[in-house]
Every structure is written in structure tokens, then in C-alpha cells.
Amino acid sequence: MRIGELSKRTGVSPRSLRYYEEQGLLASSRSGAGQRHYSDAAVQRVSLIRQLFDAGMSSRVIATVLPCVDLPGDLDVAEETFTAMTRERDRIDADITHLIETRDALDVLIRANSRHRAELSTAPEPVARST
Numbered sequence: 001m002r003i004g005e006l007s008k009r010t011g012v013s014p015r016s017l018r019y020y021e022e023q024g025l026l027a028s029s030r031s032g033a034g035q036r037h038y039s040d041a042a043v044q045r046v047s048l049i050r051q052l053f054d055a056g057m058s059s060r061v062i063a064t065v066l067p068c069v070d071l072p073g074d075l076d077v078a079e080e081t082f083t084a085m086t087r088e089r090d091r092i093d094a095d096i097t098h099l100i101e102t103r104d105a106l107d108v109l110i111r112a113n114s115r116h117r118a119e120l121s122t123a124p125e126p127v128a129r130s131t
Contacts (some may be wrong), residue, residue, distance in 0.1 A: 002036065002038075026049065048069065
């Protein structure tokens with residue numbers, strides 16, 4: 001399929017698909033006119049790439065992880081990929097911890113603001129002074 005069809009089937013822009021290819025994450029063949037052509041398997045590959053990007057991985061890390069998909073029987077690739085995935089999981093865990101701490105800090109501020117707003121709404125109106 002051509003890049004436009006892959007874009008429609010995956011919801012990923014042609015620009016992003018070209019970027020994936022530049023980064024070595026996605027492969028295509030070229031027609032005699034130089035147009036990109038992708039196999040049907042590219043749809044699943046793009047879906048996996050999007051999932052990894054959505055998890056916060058960089059294209060460099062994704063390029064380290066994808067060989068495990070491409071060469072599942074290669075022990076060296078499996079070991080390298082395991083290390084990369086473990087490192088990324090640790091990074092994501094740290095991000096989650098940081099987000100939870102940030103959410104908890106916001107909860108404290110929200111409670112304080114709610115109390116303050118309640119106090120303001122029940123406070124008597126100031127009496128205007130006559131001059």
C-alpha cells in the first residue's frame with residue numbers, strides 16, 4: 001500500500017510515517033517512480049510504534065526495542081531489548097511516582113482553596129463607610 005493508504009488505515013500522518021522511516025522504525029520499498037510502498041504488516045508495526053511513543057519512549061529507544069519483534073529468535077537481541085525495556089519501565093515508574101506526588105500536592109492546594117472560598121462566601125459583607 002502507498003503512504004496515503006497506510007496513513008488512513010493507521011490514523012498517522014504521512015509526515016510521521018516518513019519520520020518513522022528516517023529513524024529506522026518502519027521500512028518501505030520504492031516503486032520505479034520513487035513512491036513508498038508498505039506491506040500489510042506495516043499497519044501493526046505503526047500501531048506498535050504509536051503505542052511505544054505514547055508510553056513516552058523516544059525514537060532512539062523504540063529503535064532499540066523493535067529488533068526483538070523483528071528477530072524474536074536472536075538471544076543477543078532479546079537480551080539487549082530486555083535491558084532497554086527494563087530501563088524504560090523504570091523510567092515510566094519514576095514518572096508515575098512524580099505524577100502521583102504532583103497530584104497529591106495539587107489536592108492539598110485544592111482543599112485549601114475550597115476552604116478559603118467557603119470562608120469568603122460565608123463572611124459578612126463589609127460595611128461601607130460614609131464620608
